[in-house]
Amino acid sequence: MSEVLLNINGLKTAVEGKEILKGLDLKINKGEVHIIMGPNGAGKSTLANTLMAHPKYERVEGDITFEDEDITELKTDERAKKGLFLSFQHPEEVPGITVENFIRSAKIAKDGQLIKFLKFDKDLKNNMKELKIDPEYAKRYLNVGFSGGEKKKNEILQMLMLNPKLAILDETDSGLDIDAIRVVSEGIKMYANEDNGVLIITHNTKILENLKADYVHVLVNGKIVKTGDASLADEIEKNGYEAFKAEAM
Template sequence: MNNSLLKVCDLRIEADNKEILKGLNLEINKGEIHVIMGPNGAGKSTLANALLNNPKYKRLSGNIEFEEENINELKTDERAKKGLFLSFQYPEEIPGITVENFLKYAKRSSDGNMLKHFKFNIDLQNNMKELKIDESYASRYLNVGFSGGEKKKNEILQMLTLNPKLAILDESDSGLDVDAIRIVSKGIKMFSNEDNGVLIITHNTKILENLNPDYVHVLVDGKIVKTGDRSLAQTIEENGYEAFKENVAI
């Protein structure tokens, strides 16, 4: 039995005619939580967008495999149907579409199965309760008038509803207070199991206080330059990224 979920080999990505990822390698297996940390401009969000094939980001070379299938040529919606999910750093407001209807449409589109409305409604109510989202938000337009924390929690609600094989969380903790970060961490723990994987992209260690990641990677200048366990995140918290930048410069 092969547990491989994602395998990124020598990935080079450019945006606005500038090479950002410069030969990145990463492998995630089922049941694992990975964390990528790095300074501003290192390429963290570029990696997230490249994995979902945002057209703004052009692949120069390298391969992306998902469950041992090369997905280089697959479009964003095709990758999503394979089981990839991306929570956005800056979630968009979508007037005219309620949270509930958006999630129903996304659920049907992602797995292609007939929606079981009763089970869907029960699961939605339970997940909203766990994430401390008022039930009334289900009938509000998606992210319209939501605070930053509410938007981020809504992204986690989408993850729990869609139940992807690999969840990529792009700075789901940025701009949140301690209580909101704790709720986001709780949602990640609710989602994570032996059959899926999580890739957390973050600037700081607050979100990790309530999680136990399997691997922490340091991304500097378009490459992963160091991989370790949770203690690596603590080292970064105490000393910053300067030592890693110096290693790249050498």
């Protein structure tokens, strides 16, 4: 079995006729944590949404393989069943569906089998405790009345419960205070292991203070223009993106 989890080759994506991703290449192996950073409008969220086949994002060119299988033409639910997970930058409120019921239904749909309720309940409570989420929130409607930080923690809770093969986290740390970022980082560390992978899209180097990244990529003007280790994030924090913008021209 190949160690390559995700392989993106020459990906071009358009939104409403405008090309955003302009030939992006990226490979993620099992056991790796990858960070993508870049200025506003670089295409970071476009990449995340393209990977999950959001209908607004039109793949113009290129292919995506996941565990050696071409998933380029698969729909969102099919990709989720293969093991891809996307946490939203702006999680939606869903009145009428509790957090517990949402996660239970999603897990059944993903795994294609009934779950053991006692184990599910135990795992849910344990993960909520680790993420410092009030257990009463399991009975509340999904994200309704939640603060920004609570919504982001809830996304990490879903990731832990669904246990995907690849977690794509789109600015999960945005708008969080230092304590909440630390909790989110701990949740990611709880999830990450040698058989799965993590792709974090972020503006904020704070999350890297509590999380070991294998690779940091700089995305500018629809392409990855530089890849390095965690020190690359420090360089960005210090000098910004101007030097990388010149490379993308």
